[in-house]
Amino acid sequence: MDNLGMVFGLTGAAIAALFAGIGSAVGVGIAGQAAAGATSEKPDLFGKVLVLQLLPGTQGIYGLLIAFITLSRIGIMGGQAPTVGQGLLYLAACLPMGFVGLGSGIHQGKASVASINLVSKKEDQFGKAMIFPAMVETYAILALLISILSIFGIK
Amino acid sequence: MTVSGKQYIDAVTRIHIKENDLLSKEFLEQLVQAEDYDACLAMLAEKGWGCGGERDGQLVSRDVKDIIKSERDRAWDLMREVLHEDIRKLDIFLIPIDYHNLKAAIKETRLGHEYDDIYMDQGAFPAEMVREAVQKKEFDKLPERMAKVGEEALGVFLRTGDAQLCDTMIDKAAIEELVATADETDSTALKEYAELTAVSANIKTALRAYKTGKNQEFLENALAECKTLNKTALIKATLVGIDELVDYLSGTAYGDGGAEFDKSMSAFERWCDDLLITRMKVQKWNPFGIDPLAAYVLACENERKSVRIILSGKKNGLPAETIRERIRETYA
Secondary structure, three states, X not given: OOOHHHHXXXXXXXXXXXXXXXXXXXXXXXXXXXXXXXXXXXXXHHHHHHHXXXXXXXXXXXXXXXXXXXXXXXXXXXXXOXXXXXXXHHHHHHHHHHHHHHHHHHHHHHHHHHHHHHHHHOHHHHHHHHHHHHHHHHHHHHHHHHHHHHHHHOO | OOOOOOOOHHHHHHHHHHHOOOOOHHHHHHHHHOOOHHHHHHHHHHOOOOOOOOOOOOOOOOOHHHHHHHHHHHXXXXXXXXXXXXXXXXXXXXXXXXXXXXXXHHHHHHHOOOOHHHOOOOOOOOHHHHHHHHHOOOHHHOOHHHHHHHHHHHHHHHHHOOHHXXXXXXXXXXXXXXXXXHHOOOOHHHHHHHHHHHHHHHHHHHHHHHHOOOOHHHHHHHXXXXXXXXXXXXXXXXXXXXXXXXXXHHOOOOHHHHHHHHHOHHXXXXXXXXXXXXXXXXXXXXOOOOHHHHHXXXXXXXXXXXXXXXXXXXXOOOOHHHHHOOOOOOOO
């Protein structure tokens, strides 16, 4: 099969976008439920809880970025069709973002729910409440870094 | 990895916000120190207590019973609003009311008179349904467990006229249903509630049995099984005496309770309520599941008990110290 390298590369891009996107969707979804509950009792909290709800949304964006870079290098949106070996390397390079995006998105969502609860009870703790879900972001960023470095390292 | 089961995230967030409106220990102390009953009512009204939640609103009544009922209705209306059809998951808290109505219906049937004011109208099943089922002996209209004990207790009561035996049978069945219902859930808070209720009921029954000189057979029939107290050891200790009972409890998680029932039954009841609410406090920061909702229901119940004690105390002119020592631990 002539395009097997491209198939592997495309699979990697799909994994990055798909799993990181699912992670963010679940995370933003559960944080949204908490945000809606908080806003129904205290409408003034809308601005604060919206920020907390959006925090788990970044994994989806990182996944999109990795998918986009991959597509632009494997002959779909640019670059040349990779060999089978290169395609497998692209696939491997996309895995960190896909899987870490999934896990961190869901858990960041849970941390956001807890922080929304904290802000709902103690409004003045918004600054601290932001930090807890933001800590989870670290691991999504590390995965993003590794995926980017890997993709750009493929010759 | 995914969020499995019902997490009640929006409901829990709403309830956590509502926790801020629960009466604090400091406020209860201010109530105790208030000049009189009217001053207490005015302070409660400022908080929206007894006014349907509206701050500085109009009190539904000046009567303690009505005020407490309105607060109970308000708490349950809120739970129904946040849980919708899943409110049935909190039916466990209504089991004691249903069984109370069963006892009332059995006594009414035996006496052949109707007494409307002995029923409680906030159970999982309408009081009228329980009354009708017992009066017409149509026990199949009741839930299975309740029907079984209801039929047996009515038979015993009609045959022997022993009201205490009848009450004991129903109380034990209520506790067993409570524990069984909690065991069917995966809720830590509900299991904790059921277990502590069973423990407290068993210790109180054991104490009363000791004081009235009941025998081993009575205790074996009256005490419910629970996980954290050994029924055989409890019976054995009760038959020997109070000191033996205190000694047995000191080897369990309820050692402190022994010192309390040495003071009085109401001190022990307060200790039980405080223990339960203290164990529930961990739910204040739990953002997921039915547990924080169950804890809130119990917190409201403890709050109502405290306010009832204070208002009744003020009405009867009890000294502040006497009132203070009966007030329950707050959840807020």
